[in-house]
Amino acid sequence: MSSNRTAPLVQVPRGLAGVVVTDTEIGDVRGAEGFYHYRQYSAVELARTRGFEDVWHLLVHGDLPDPGQRAAFTAEVAGLRQLPDEVREALPAVAAGRVAGPLAGLRTALSLLGAARGFRPVYDIDAGRRRADTLAACAAVPTLLTALYRLGQGREPVEPRVDLSYAANYLYMLTGEEPQARQARAVEQYLISTIDHGFNASTFTARVIASTGADVAACLVGALGALSGPLHGGAPSRALDTLDAIGTPDRIDPWVRERVLAGDRIMGFGHAVYRTEDPRSRMLREIALGFGGPRAGFAVEVERHVEAILAELKPGRELHTNVEFYAGVVMELCGLPREMFTPTFAAGRVVGWSANILEQAADPKIIRPVARYVGPEAPVPVPAPAPVPAGG
Ligand SMILES: CC(C)(COP(=O)(O)OP(=O)(O)OC[C@H]1O[C@@H](n2cnc3c(N)ncnc32)[C@H](O)[C@@H]1OP(=O)(O)O)[C@@H](O)C(=O)NCCC(=O)NCCS
Structure with a gap:
């Protein structure tokens, strides 16, 4: 183990279980009580009583919207559902290469969207621009996911509608038909309930990337990679x-x-x-x-x-x-195909990742832990390269 450090090493449990790595005002999970919350509200109560856009506003702005704020915020995010032309045109190629389905395609598509929308490193932009980038990314996720799914099935994507809620529009773009209110509401409640859940692997990943000052698309793509594992969101x-x-x-x-x-x-x-x-x-x-x-x-x-x-x-x-x-x-x-289960989880969680990215970006400290080296004692002399055989 390296001995010439300025600070002593702190040994932590495997998997960082129980280790506090930062402060957050976004929410928490109380495992022993079976309770979790977004800001100061029970997440389940929010899911029972509020719409997705309200809770999105809570996560990004810190408070639930009043009626005027709700109307403005809902219109703002609905207006960001349309994809830039260059992203729309690239999606058939992304969908054609689908090995792991729309969730894998979303990683590529979000990178394209970030480039098309001119996302810049969060380190280089102010809080207003960071917020705008997270809204642009989140609002486009249902459009991207449903387009990738339909293209993968050999069908044309369905254009988003601005008059439907986030959840209803998601189901609409998936099937091409306006969903029943009951199904749209059930999916909305599920989406709200999955927005945030403490320092899980994908949220931590998003924050690690945000702590480097990378752009919002880079943070979300990394988080998506973490979410895709069966021990996290793939179940x-x-x-x-x-x-x-x-x-x-x-x-x-x-x-x-x-x-x-x-x-x-x-x-x-x-x-x-x-x-x-x-x-x-x-x-x-x-x-x-x-x-x-x-x-x-x-x-x-x-x-x-x-x-x-x-x-x-x-x-x-x-x-x-x-x-x-x-x-x-x-x-x-609610009529969602199995292939879209984890992508649907992602369509909710992307809002939680965004809130975490915004919070992390406001703290200029890079997340940089250490690993305990347990390999052979170092240094030993580097062996001389084997001579190249004649004629080789
Ligand atoms: C979610 C999960 C990864 C949590 O893991 P964890 O906190 O690390 O739990 P542990 O690995 O400490 O499990 C403790 C014991 O319970 C067992 N266990 C945990 N979840 C189990 C499950 N779903 N089925 C059977 N046994 C299970 C483990 O095998 C282990 O047994 P052991 O002590 O004899 O080895 C784990 O429960 C799991 O793999 N569940 C199935 C996958 C899933 O549903 N993922 C979605 C998560 S939201």
Whole structure:
């Protein structure tokens, strides 16, 4: 280990669990209580009572809008849904190369959007311009995602509408049809509930990149990469795959036991922070049951059995459903294809990343931890290169 440092090294737990790395006014997660909040409000209460644009305003501006502010903010962000021509024209090529679907395509598309809109390093621009760049990026995300999805299916993208809410317009651009109010509202509640959730991996990634002074698109693209991993945002379609794989109530017990005993994780269960029920899961379960139908009923049955089996096989751990389990059920009931589950998560979380980017950009300190070197003792002499064989 290097010994000539000015400050002593601080040893922290694996995965930085429980380590406070900065101060934030955006929100927090209280894992032991099963509670999380945006600013001073319960996130679940916001999802139950407010629209997406209100909560977006809260995250970016620090307060809920009054009616006049709501109208102005809603019009401002709706006006940013249209894509610049050069981005629109490039999307078929991005979609054609889709290996991992619209979420992977969104990384490329956001980079293109940043270039087309003239995003500059947050280090070089003032707070007003930073805010404007985050709004331009977030407002375009549903347009980009739905265009990439449709192009990947060999269909034409649907132009955004300014008269619909963020969530309703998202569903509209996906299907080409105006969604039922109930479905639009369910998706809106899901989107609000996923906007922010403490210093998770993607939020931390966004803040690390923002701390270097990079532009807003660079921060969001990095965050998207972190979100794409199955241990973070990639689980909702897998949770639904699990319901499909189990198939019928009589198969729940043997299926789950076999997987857990083989060391597999049951998707949609467990959480890095919650040691009680995930409050998002509770809200989404209610929404799913409100729709009714066999899928929601089966999901409740699976939840009950899996919790009991995990309590038996993993004693001492509090393993309950996380946001992903019922998110998949709700999104399916709202007509979203599985391929769009994680992208839809991203369409909400992008607002939370943006608030974090703005907060981080206001602090000029670069995030730069250290790693403990555990390789062979250094230095040793560099071996002489092997002689090049004659004629080689
Ligand atoms: C979310 C998750 C990554 C949290 O991980 P974590 O806090 O690091 O939890 P740990 O790895 O400390 O898990 C502790 C124990 O519970 C087990 N466990 C955790 N989640 C489990 C799950 N979903 N199914 C079965 N066992 C699980 C672990 O295998 C571990 O057992 P061990 O001590 O015998 O090795 C983890 O619960 C998981 O992989 N869940 C499934 C994927 C998922 O739903 N992701 C979406 C997250 S919102």
